Amino acid sequence: MIIEFILLFIVFIFALLAIVSGDLTASIFFLSGFSFLMAVIWKWLGAVDVSFTEAAVGAGVSTVFLLAVLLKTEKNEKFFKGFNLRAFILTLIPLVLLLYSTRYMPEFMNPENITNHHVIQRYIEKTIPETHVPNMVTSILASYRGYDTLGETTVIFLAGICVVFLLRKL
Amino acid sequence: MTEDVILKVITRFLVPFIKLYSLYVIAFGESGPGGGFQGGVIYAAAVILEKIVYEKKLQKPDIFASLGVMIYAGTGFLCLILGGYFLEYNVLHNNPATGNATGIFVIEVGVAITVSATMITIFNELTAD
Numbered sequence: 001m002i003i004e005f006i007l008l009f010i011v012f013i014f015a016l017l018a019i020v021s022g023d024l025t026a027s028i029f030f031l032s033g034f035s036f037l038m039a040v041i042w043k044w045l046g047a048v049d050v051s052f053t054e055a056a057v058g059a060g061v062s063t064v065f066l067l068a069v070l071l072k073t074e075k076n077e078k079f080f081k082g083f084n085l086r087a088f089i090l091t092l093i094p095l096v097l098l099l100y101s102t103r104y105m106p107e108f109m110n111p112e113n114i115t116n117h118h119v120i121q122r123y124i125e126k127t128i129p130e131t132h133v134p135n136m137v138t139s140i141l142a143s144y145r146g147y148d149t150l151g152e153t154t155v156i157f158l159a160g161i162c163v164v165f166l167l168r169k170l
Numbered sequence: 171m172t173e174d175v176i177l178k179v180i181t182r183f184l185v186p187f188i189k190l191y192s193l194y195v196i197a198f199g200e201s202g203p204g205g206g207f208q209g210g211v212i213y214a215a216a217v218i219l220e221k222i223v224y225e226k227k228l229q230k231p232d233i234f235a236s237l238g239v240m241i242y243a244g245t246g247f248l249c250l251i252l253g254g255y256f257l258e259y260n261v262l263h264n265n266p267a268t269g270n271a272t273g274i275f276v277i278e279v280g281v282a283i284t285v286s287a288t289m290i291t292i293f294n295e296l297t298a299d
Binding site for chain 2: 048049051052053056057060061064065068069071072129130131132133134135137138139141142143146147149150153154156157159160161163164167168
């Protein structure tokens with residue numbers, strides 16, 4: 001429990017440093033460290049697949065992409081104008097709403113939660129007899145929720161096409 | 171880009187292992203953590219590493235991005251033709267569970283192809299002059 005708090009605190013510091021630091025190279029590496037620590041936290045929570053994805057995409061490839069973008073621009077932030085009251089209030093309102101809504105979140109790791117009762121039990125009981133796939137995450141993603149994953153794959157494909165269109169200025 | 175001997179030797183040594191590991195992640199995604207998405211990203215990372223260190227000119231991988239989506243959707247339509255619903259893998263084999271496992275593996279390969287090709291395409295476009 002204490003380790004979780006320490007990790008989350010370091011993650012918070014990294015996110016803050018990534019915003020505040022004026023040097024964009026430093027910001028990118030703070031973001032990379034942020035992703036890596038998030039991967040550690042996902043692993044700590046038992047979400048191994050999410051952790052794997054976060055480490056590969058967040059800490060790995062997206063850092064390289066951001067560095068490649070940085071080669072085409074300047075290394076320092078240009079518009080950093082101190083304190084802006086209107087922006088502060090505009091960001092404060094959603095923050096307060098989000099914090100207020102956390103009161104109604106289900107309790108962490110409580111087996112009585114509604115999310116642990118609905119359809120998840122069927123997956124746990126039927127995954128092995130129905131699909132012969134030991135990793136439940138894969139069977140849900142690829143078989144029970146196959147439509148979602150088809151949409152995700154199409155979205156990735158579309159993202160690639162859009163980057164090509166934007167950068168080649170077709 | 172670089173004349174660093176250490177970088178070149180280490181890259182030449184590491185890249186085959188990273189690629190093999192990515193294939194392992196794709197194939198082993200059914201029994202452990204990982205799957206098409208993660209394996210595809212790791213494969214793309216290996217190719218990008220090679221490109222950065224050796225300044226390799228890559229063939230256009232754009233077509234593979236659409237090929238992966240086609241494999242995924244094609245599996246769905248194959249299920250339709252064989253008499254099931256769209257993406258109902260049970261009909262792919264006499265034993266429904268084996269059919270399901272087969273379908274999952276095929277679409278994971280499709281996802282891996284799309285993801286790695288898209289990542290390499292994006293990096294190519296970002297670094298092109």
